[in-house]
Amino acid sequence: MNTKIASKKPKENYRIEPMRFNLVLMIIASCMLFAAFVSAYIVHMPDAAAKNTWTEFDLPVQFMYSAIVALISSVTIYLAYRSAKSDELMLNRVYLSATWLLGVVFCVLQYMGWLNMISRGLMPVNADPEDISASYVYAISLIHLLHVLGGIILLTVTLTKAFRYQVHKKELTLMKVTHTYWHFLGLLWIYLYLFLYFAG
Secondary structure (H helix, E strand, C coil): CCCCCCCCCCCCCCCCCHHHHHHHHHHHHHHHHHHHHHHHHHHHHHHHHHCCCCCCCCCCHHHHHHHHHHHHHHHHHHHHHHHHHCCCHHHHHHHHHHHHHHHHHHHHHHHHHHHHHHHCCCCCCCCCCCCCHHHHHHHHHHHHHHHHHHHHHHHHHHHHHHHCCCCECCECHHHHHHHHHHHHHHHHHHHHHHHHHHHC
16 A cells, blocks of 8 residues: 655744744834824924923934934944854954943933033923923933833843853844844934924
């Protein structure tokens, strides 16, 4: 009796890693949060301007510098990811370290930007409770900075694992998550800066 052995194709696994799935959820939630702030800004500004309770002011130059730093750090995190994929472990550590350092520089520039605003009398809470034009800038930049601090923690974990030889082409999940999240933070700040620059 002839028996035919059916060729079985290996089942493809489409399951997304829990870490990457959680990242997607967090990015969606963050986008919704900032969309709410941007929408509130757009709705509130014309009405406040009509009542003369909206102060127009230039954004601190440090915010522009931080946008440039964010752009540069997107390049370094990409190079870190590419190095991990090609098993260039030393380069991976160098680029991860550079990204971490640029993240710290970004935070310092944000703080200096707030000091710049305060020196011009643009306080987080103005004497006029109806004039919250500066408060929007503080709130948006502060919430984004908290996201960046989370990104720096993630970079620290990834860098620590890289020095322990736990980041390489056969183990890229954490590197992918760090790479994606850091790109998100950079693009988000560039968008927020351009929005505040042109809308204000």
